[in-house]
Amino acid sequence: MTRGQKIEEKIFKMLMAFATFFILAILAIIIYSIFEKGIRSISWEMLTQIPQGGYYYGKGGGILNAILGSLALASGATMLAFVIGMPVALYLNVFLIRHKKVIDIFRFLLDLVWGIPSIVYGAFGFSLMIFFGLQTSLLAGILTVTLFILPIMIRSMDEILRTVPIGLQEAAYSLGSNKSEIAFKIFTRQSFSGIITAVLLSFGRGIGDAAAVLFTAGYTDHLPNGLLEPVATLPLSIFFQLSSPVPEVQNRAYASALVLTLIILIVSLFSRGVGKRYHKTKINF
Amino acid sequence: MDQNTKIEIRDLNVFAGKTQILKNINIDIPKNKITVILGPSGCGKTTLLKCLNRLTDLYPELKVSGKIMIDDNNILAAKEDIYKLRQQMGLLSQRPYPLPMTIYNNISYALKLRGIRNRRETHKLVMHYLQQANLWDEIRTRLREPASRLSIGQQQRLCLARGLAVNPEIILADEPTSALDPISSQFIEETFVKLKHDYTIVLVTHVLRQAKRIADNVVFMYLGDVIEQGSVEEVFGNPKMEKTKLYLGGTFN
8 A cells, every 4th residue: 555545545534533423412312402401390190191281381290191102102003014015015026026127116116105205295195084084093004104104114124135045935936935935934034033123113204203293183182092083293393392492391392202212212222132133043154 | 849859948038237148048958867067167158047937037138038948948038937937947047046944844844835824744754854855853843943044064964955845847956065074075965976867957057977986968068169079978988079089178267
């Protein structure tokens, strides 16, 4: 290496290191500020009660309505998206194997809809609601969030299924397996941990989004009671508390953000754990 | 078709886009013999093998034409029963690909595809095929462990047992010993010699000594062409073509 190359390498190494630490620092600041502000106002009451009258002006109560609402909505949407998305991902990777062009177009479209802002899904969901005569409700929220996380679900599963080695597929075909057996016995087993990760990733995206549920799920101070009733969600709860003129209520918004962050943290840790555990039967090629 | 011929390949052409991978191949593969397909890397040996059990279907870029007759049945024309048809042939690939399940289930999966669901029969046959592949004694206590925990040599023998479990008439092997240690390789070779009484074996290799050791019949290929074919004595002892002489003499590989 010449002197010039050495200096060049040093400069680029420093730039990359700087960028990495810069990103880490920003992340740390965000998490720190949520924790720091949230910890102060989080309380047992907040986690276990619904808002009482005047909650948004500093009176008592909690955000149990939003915690349960968000969990119900995100789980419902994740399950629905899984039931629709899993077959799509398997179909792409097993049944369309001879049609590379179709697969490419499909992947491109999915990447495209992945990038559409969630408020657009919210608007679309809202027009669907009007079409079907639905009111703002848990059901409408679930449907909209399902649409929103479907591309995420399908594409992340697709990326995992793509890594199933062709040699393994050949081995299974050579035994006389048909395509459904390849899909359900070979692909799902070989990619099990990745599929779980895709599901939990989608759950995380679904539970954290405010715009998709703004027009569709509505908001309520009551606990969720039925698919056709409006439901509160954590992101909107944060939004309403943050818009309050009372500083105390604004701090509760940070506490709610902390709850949401913790839910997502638990989900991520869980998915990592599952991923590691299920290396058991997976063959590492 | 000759009584002693198991597979008859006629005018087989394979294109990948505009590149011709196999050029007008004509081969007769005799029954209950080991036919070795020999040639340097990239000569089309593996593609030829994949044509035999229609794994070429998995590669959209490959265009296959010609005839491959197995017992008077042109498998290239078969539309419906590709899955059943593949069960006539057990496949052993360059490196082992155990299925992502337990050792036991690797075999019982193959048995299920053959229609055997009875538990006692399954149990008996799993043992039988693992013994046939000389793996039983090593793993009899580990049947419920994931297949991924076996060593590469054991995995390859498991794949052999699994291939035999679909009850094929033909064994296709694509350089099955290239990833293995000498002892496992020797074992696979010995098993092939034993198995040829019941099976027709097609073995792809570029290892000359391996071909010499176990082949009854040799097909020498170069750049998509069959240069020479015949009994092992003919091809190794008295090669007719210049290219074959050069290859066997080690001038190129």
